[in-house]
Amino acid sequence: MLILLNGVLSMSEIAIISSRRTFLQKEADKGNGKAKTALKLFDDPDRFLSTIQIGITAISILTGIFSGATLSDDLALLLSKVGLPLQYSLPISQTLIVIIVTYFTLILGELVPKRIGMNEPEKVATAIAKPMNIISRMASPFVKLLSKSTTLIVSMIGIKENNSKVTEEEIMSMVKEGRLDGEVQEVEEDIMERVFMLGDLKVESIMTHRSEIVSISNTLSHDEIIALIKENDFDTYPIYSEEEDSIIGVVTFKELALELIQKDFKLENIISKPIYIPENLSVYKALETMKEKCVTELMVCDEFGALAGVITLRDIMKGLVGNIDEDPNEQSIVKRSEKEEWLIDGQIPFYDFLSHFEKEELYDEAPYNTLAGLILNKLEHIPTAGEKLEWNIFKLEIVDMDGARIDKVSVSLLPEI
Known part of the structure; x- marks a missing residue:
């Protein structure tokens, strides 16, 4: 009976510790009284764990006294009746009782209950919450004494309370574990990685650089604009007057297409005032700005106030989920079979x-x-087709250049040392 009671306490301990607070909170919000009690125990681990420890220690002492005083004497008497000398029967019986009690204590009092508590933590936690809470209140004076004594000794040793918070690495570790267990899909893991990666990036990392932007002069005719956008399909076009640095507004492809079919086409009818952000602004701050201003594009300026590039909602979504509209015939990575x-x-x-x-x-x-940024940084000059370099485990060779732009790169893996 004492061993089974020890098992209940061990199961309760591991169940409360292993429970997900979010699950208990969700059930408590639904009005589940047992979940509310379990949540109180979860949020006050010192009181709960001290109660458990008092109970387990008391049971261990009682088990030792009972098995030593009663069971060993009875077994010694039994052994003496079958012919074993009394001077041998007592130590042998004590040894056997210790082995038997230890075995059942480990199996029924520790291992099996803890396995149950680990496999069904929330179910067990809600089931035992109320009786454990009553026991915890009854043991409150002893718990307070133990808690204060523990705090005093820990402070004397110089150990500070651990206030560590959950890190991105820990979250990703849990997501990876969930994927290996089949609870999280691979695509979900990939998006989670991208979410954290994107949070560390600045706008300049994912924007369309000014060298790749196609701007429209406010002096272009209807036919000239049609010819321009046919050759350059973008979501957003900056509008400039006189010279390209003189940006006076911005139009989206959709707005432009709808206006171009009108008989009284006027570019100024659809020009929106450009909203500028610095290139060192974080990507998620840029996303917040888009939401506040109800726009899908932002002009990015450098430290001198000159146009550095454009970032659109599509750029951010591409960072989160990858290239969703990539032509299969124009894939970014092609394996040479x-x-x-x-x-x-x-x-x-x-x-x-x-x-x-x-x-x-x-x-x-x-x-x-x-990838071109890596190559330019390492070579420190505009490369030509055929140039090679090695970085980390990669061997890179420039295959094709489009003017000063690195178009295609051949990549192979260096042999591991």
Whole structure:
């Protein structure tokens, strides 16, 4: 009976500790009284664990006294009746009782109850919450004494209270574990990684650079604008007057397409005032600005106030879920079947490049915007087709240049040392 009671306390301890607070809170919000009580125990671990420890210690002492004083004497008497000398029967019986009691204490008092508590923590926690809360209140004077004594000794040793918070690494570790267990889909894990990665990036990392922006002069005719957007399909077009640095507004492709079919087409009818943000603003701050201003595009300026690029809602979504509208015939990464070599677009986001080879951890030490950014940083000049370099585990070769822009790169993996 004492061993089973010990098991109940052990099961209660591991169940409360292993329970998810979010689950208990959700059930408590629904009006579940047992969940509310379990939540109180969860939020006051000192009182609860001290109560459990008092109970387990008391049971252990009582078990030892009872088994030593009663069971061993009875067994010694039984052994003496079957012919074993009394001087041998007593120590043998004591040894056997210790082994038997220890075995059942471990199995029925510790291992099995704790396994049950770990497998069904919330169910067990809500089931035992109310009786454990009553026991905790009854043991309150002893608990307070133990708690104050523990705090005093810990402070004398110099150990400070651990106020550590959950980190991104811990969350991703749990997500990865969930994916391995089949509870989290691979695509969900990928999006979670991108969510945290994007939170560490500045706008300049994912914006469309000014060298790749197509702007529209406010002096262009109807036909000239149609010809321009046919060749350059973008979500957003800055509008300028006189010279390209003189941005007077911005139009979206959708607005432009609807206005172009009107008989009385006027570009000024659809021009919106540009909203500027600094290039060192975080991506999520930019997203908040879009929501506040009800826009899907922002002009990005450098430290001198000059246009550095454009960031759109599509750029942010691409950072979260990858390229959702990529042409299958124009993939950023193409595996060359005849050998371990890949033909990769130089403008691929650097994180996506590392992710393809499962080397995302390298991003922290080399947070480039694109693969081309890495190459330009290492070579320190505009490369020509055929130039090669090695970085980390990658061997890179420039395959094609589009003017000063790195278009295609051949990538192979260096042999592991």
